[in-house]
Amino acid sequence: MLKIEDLWVEVQGRDILKGINLRIGTGEIHCLFGKNGSGKTTLLMTLMGFSGYRVKHGHIIFKGEDITHLPINERARLGLGLSFQRPPTLRGVQLKNLLALYSKEIDVGRRLALTYNFEDFLERQVNLGFSGGEIKKSELLQLLAQSPDLLLLDEPESGVDVENLDVICQMIRKLLQKDLPAKRRKSGLIITHTGLILNYVNADRGHVMLNGQIYCHGNPLDIFERIKNYGYEECAKCRLFEQGLKI
Amino acid sequence: MNYSENHYDKKNLSDEELLKTFSPASEAEGRKDTGEFEEEELERLKQTGIDLTNPNRTGTFVQTNHSVQRCDCGSSGIELLPITEAFKKYNGLKDYWWRLISAEKDSFTREADRELDNGYFIRALPGEKVIYPLQTCLYIRDENLAQRVHNIVIAEEGSELNIITGCSTHPHLRSGLHIGISEFYVKKGAKLTFTMIHSWGENVYVRPRTGIRVEEDGVFISNYISLKGVKSVQTLPTATLAGPNALARFNSVIVAPEGSDIDIGAKVILEAPGSRSEIISRTISSGGRVVARGHLVGLAPDIKAHLECQGLILAEHGVIRAIPELEAHVADVDMSHEAAVGRIAQEEIEYLMARGLDEEEATSTIVRGFLDIKINGLPSELNEELQEVVEECHKGM
Numbered sequence: 001m002l003k004i005e006d007l008w009v010e011v012q013g014r015d016i017l018k019g020i021n022l023r024i025g026t027g028e029i030h031c032l033f034g035k036n037g038s039g040k041t042t043l044l045m046t047l048m049g050f051s052g053y054r055v056k057h058g059h060i061i062f063k064g065e066d067i068t069h070l071p072i073n074e075r076a077r078l079g080l081g082l083s084f085q086r087p088p089t090l091r092g093v094q095l096k097n098l099l100a101l102y103s104k105e106i107d108v109g110r111r112l113a114l115t116y117n118f119e120d121f122l123e124r125q126v127n128l129g130f131s132g133g134e135i136k137k138s139e140l141l142q143l144l145a146q147s148p149d150l151l152l153l154d155e156p157e158s159g160v161d162v163e164n165l166d167v168i169c170q171m172i173r174k175l176l177q178k179d180l181p182a183k184r185r186k187s188g189l190i191i192t193h194t195g196l197i198l199n200y201v202n203a204d205r206g207h208v209m210l211n212g213q214i215y216c217h218g219n220p221l222d223i224f225e226r227i228k229n230y231g232y233e234e235c236a237k238c239r240l241f242e243q244g245l246k247i
Numbered sequence: 248m249n250y251s252e253n254h255y256d257k258k259n260l261s262d263e264e265l266l267k268t269f270s271p272a273s274e275a276e277g278r279k280d281t282g283e284f285e286e287e288e289l290e291r292l293k294q295t296g297i298d299l300t301n302p303n304r305t306g307t308f309v310q311t312n313h314s315v316q317r318c319d320c321g322s323s324g325i326e327l328l329p330i331t332e333a334f335k336k337y338n339g340l341k342d343y344w345w346r347l348i349s350a351e352k353d354s355f356t357r358e359a360d361r362e363l364d365n366g367y368f369i370r371a372l373p374g375e376k377v378i379y380p381l382q383t384c385l386y387i388r389d390e391n392l393a394q395r396v397h398n399i400v401i402a403e404e405g406s407e408l409n410i411i412t413g414c415s416t417h418p419h420l421r422s423g424l425h426i427g428i429s430e431f432y433v434k435k436g437a438k439l440t441f442t443m444i445h446s447w448g449e450n451v452y453v454r455p456r457t458g459i460r461v462e463e464d465g466v467f468i469s470n471y472i473s474l475k476g477v478k479s480v481q482t483l484p485t486a487t488l489a490g491p492n493a494l495a496r497f498n499s500v501i502v503a504p505e506g507s508d509i510d511i512g513a514k515v516i517l518e519a520p521g522s523r524s525e526i527i528s529r530t531i532s533s534g535g536r537v538v539a540r541g542h543l544v545g546l547a548p549d550i551k552a553h554l555e556c557q558g559l560i561l562a563e564h565g566v567i568r569a570i571p572e573l574e575a576h577v578a579d580v581d582m583s584h585e586a587a588v589g590r591i592a593q594e595e596i597e598y599l600m601a602r603g604l605d606e607e608e609a610t611s612t613i614v615r616g617f618l619d620i621k622i623n624g625l626p627s628e629l630n631e632e633l634q635e636v637v638e639e640c641h642k643g644m
Contacts, residue, residue: 048601051593076603088595091557092529093616101612102602125616146602 001026001187007058009046016042018212027184031220032191034209040191044152048082081148083139089127096122103145132159140171151188157196169200195224208235262354269393269424272313272364287418295413295444297384308383313364324375333368347430347458355426355454359395366396371406380409387416393424402437415446422450429457433465442470447477455482463490471499476507485514488522498620499528503535512540517550524552532565542572545580554584
C-alpha cells in the first residue's frame with residue numbers, strides 16, 4: 001500500500017528526515033515510536049503533502065502511484081487520511097457540515113454521532129474550545145466520514161481521559177476494520193508515546209525513529225517493552241551495534 | 248497616519264458636498280415613486296428580507312423615495328404609522344423625538360431635522376408578544392435623490408418585537424444618499440430584535456444615525472448585513488443600557504467589494520449594574536475598505552461586555568481596520584475584546600484539503616463559516632445571496 005524510499009525532508013531549512021525507508025502492506029498496522037522531535041510528525045505531514053515540508057530526495061509511492069509531489073487533496077482522494085494533533089479552529093463551521101462534505105452518505109454525521117453517542121457535538125464549531133479528547137473524537141469522526149485506506153494517526157490517545165479512551169479506540173478499530181481480520185483492506189501508521197493504543201489495536205510492526213532516521217524494525221510490543229525498560233538510548237546503541245560499529 | 252485613509256478621503260465627498268449633490272426625495276414627485284413594483288424590484292426587496300406577499304409578517308411598511316406606499320399591520324397590539332402621522336397624533340412625540348441623538352450632531356442630522364421624507368413609527372403595546380416579524384422597507388427608486396427618514400420604535404414594558412428592515416435602491420440605480428435617523432426605546436423587560444439588511448447601488452452614500460435606550464431587564468438585538476457594493480456607509484449606533492440587567496447585542500456581517508468604503512460599528516454605554524453587551528463583527532474585504540469599530544463604556548459595577556472584530560482580506564487591495572475600544576470607569580467590570588484581521592490561514596485550507604476538498608471548496612467552506620453568525624429567521628433569498636457572495640469573493644482572490 002505504501003512504500004517510502006530514501007526520503008529526505010527539510011523544514012524551514014533544516015533537515016528533519018534523513019533517508020527514511022518504510023513499507024506498509026495492505027491491511028497492516030504499523031506503530032512509530034520515538035522521542036519528541038525525532039521527526040515522526042514530520043513524516044506524517046510529509047506523507048500528506050503539507051506545505052513547509054520539502055522533499056529533497058526520495059519517493060513516496062502509494063497504491064503504486066508516485067505521490068511525492070501530488071497536492072494534498074489528491075492524496076486524500078487516493079485514500080490517505082491523517083488525524084491532526086493540533087488542528088486549526090474553523091470559526092462558524094459546524095462539524096456536521098464538514099462530515100457532510102466528506103462523505104457521500106446522506107446524514108453521515110447523525111449516524112456516526114448516534115453510534116458513538118455524541119450528538120450535541122455535531123453543532124459545535126470545528127475545534128473551537130475543544131478539549132484534548134474532543135479534538136481526537138472530532139478528528140476520528142471526520143476520518144470515519146472520509147474512510148481512508150491508509151490511516152495516519154498522530155498520538156491518538158494523548159490527552160484523552162480513561163472514559164473517552166475506550167470510545168476513541170473503538171473508532172480507530174472501526175477505521176482499521178479490526179473486526180474484519182480476514183477481509184481487512186485498511187492499513188495504519190500510528191505514532192504513539194504511551195503505547196496504550198497497543199492494547200486496543202494489534203499492530204503488526206513497530207519502528208523506532210531517532211534523529212530523522214528509522215533505527216529499528218520489529219514486533220511492536222517487544223520494541224515498546226524495550227523502550228520502557230531501557231529508553232531510546234538503547235535503540236541507538238543497538239543500531240550501532242547492528243551496523244558493526246564501535247559503541 | 249495611513250495612506251489608504253487619505254487615498255479614500257480624496258475620492259469621497261465632504262458632508263456638505265454630499266448634501267448639495269443630491270436633490271431632496273420629495274422632488275421626485277410626479278415621477279415613478281408610486282405604483283406597483285416591477286418583478287426585478289420585488290426580487291431586490293426579497294434579498295433584503297422584504298417579501299410583500301409573505302403571510303408570515305405581522306405588518307408591512309414600505310416607503311419609496313419620500314412616499315409611504317404601504318403601512319398595514321395585522322396585530323392590534325402593534326401600532327404602525329408613518330412617522331409624520333405619529334408626530335401629529337402624539338403631539339410631536341416629545342418624549343421620543345431627538346431624545347437619543349442630537350439633531351445638532353452633524354450635517355446629516357441637521358438635514359433630517361430641517362426637512363423630512365417620512366419614516367416609520369412602531370410601537371408594541373405593553374406585554375404584546377409578536378411571533379412573526381414586522382417588515383419595513385426604505386427604498387430609493389430614482390437617481391440622485393437624498394432620502395431623509397426618521398424612525399421611532401418603542402417596545403413597551405414586557406413586549407416582544409422582531410423587525411426586519413430592508414434598505415435598498417432600484418436595481419439599476421447608481422447614485423443616491425440615504426439619511427436615516429432611528430431611535431429605539433426598549434422599556435422594562437421588553438425585547439426588540441432589529442435585523443437590517445442593506446443592498447444599495449454602487450454610488451450610494453448611506454448615513455444612518457441611530458440611538459438606543461434599554462431599560463431594566465430589556466433586551467436589544469441588532470443584526471446588520473451588507474453584502475453588496477455601496478459607495479460609502481458611515482454609522483455608529485449607540486446604545487445606552489440604562490436599567491439593571493439590560494442587554495444589547497450587535498452582530499454585523501459586512502462584505503466590502505472594490506470601491507466600497509464602509510465605516511461601521513457600535514457603541515454601548517453600560518450605565519446600570521448587571522447590564523451586559525456583546526458586539527460581534529465579521530467583515531470581508533474583496534477589494535473595498537472597512538473600518539470595524541466597537542466601543543464599550545463601563546460606568547457601573549458588575550457589568551459584562553465583550554467585543555469581537557474579525558476581518559478577512561480576500562483581495563490584494565482590500566483594507567480592514569479593526570478598532571476595538573474598551574473604557575472602564577469603575578473597578579468591578581468584566582470587559583474584553585478580540586480582534587483579528589488577515590487572510591485565510593494556509594493551515595486552515597490545508598486542513599480541509601487533507602480531507603479531500605480542493606482549494607476552492609476549502610476556501611468557500613471557511614468563508615461561509617466566517618460569515619455565519621447565526622441570525623435567526625434570515626430569508627432564504629438572503630442565504631442564497633450569501634452563497635453567491637462567497638463564490639464571488641473567491642473569484643477576486
